[in-house]
Structures are given as C-alpha cells and as structure tokens.
Amino acid sequence: MSYRVPPALSWLAKKRAHLAGELQRLENQLDGFLNEQIKARQHQESVIATLAHDLRAVDAVFALHEIQVDPESIAPVRPKTARKVIAWGEITRGC
Numbered sequence: 001m002s003y004r005v006p007p008a009l010s011w012l013a014k015k016r017a018h019l020a021g022e023l024q025r026l027e028n029q030l031d032g033f034l035n036e037q038i039k040a041r042q043h044q045e046s047v048i049a050t051l052a053h054d055l056r057a058v059d060a061v062f063a064l065h066e067i068q069v070d071p072e073s074i075a076p077v078r079p080k081t082a083r084k085v086i087a088w089g090e091i092t093r094g095c
Contacts, residue, residue: 005069006065006067006069008065009062009065012061015058016055017076019058020074020076020077022051022079024076024078025079027048030048
C-alpha cells in the first residue's frame, strides 16, 4: 500500500532518514576498528547508542500521529563526509 507522508510529518521523516543514515555509517565504520583503537570504539559505540535512542524517539512520534507512517519505509540518507577544498567565496576573491 502506498501512502503520502503528510506535510506535518515530512520534516520528521527527513530527520529520521538522516539519523538512520548516520547510524548506518557509524555502524559500518565500527566493524573496521582494530584492538588498539578501543577508546575510539567506545566513543563511537556511545554515539551509536545515542543515535539509536534518537531514532527510536523519532519513530515513537510517528506512532502517535493519526496518519500511520511506517518509519522503516523511510530510506536512510547517507551523510556528507567530504571536506571543503576551498573556503566559501575563495574563487571570487582570486579574480
């Protein structure tokens, strides 16, 4: 069954997609850590736990709305990790 996400919930769906994407990225990164990176791993596990908690909280809000939206049907958004090569306005200053 296809449904349209109500405009009142579209921002929440977007928030959920970003949280799920960040959670997925960090969980994938966690698999690659070595034993000497225990502190970094513990920190990342803490961040993952916080993101998972936030994601469950957002999902709980969906359940409260009169129009039922399945949170699992919202695809995660891959977070941007690329760094800026040049500062904002740098190209126009060079002219």
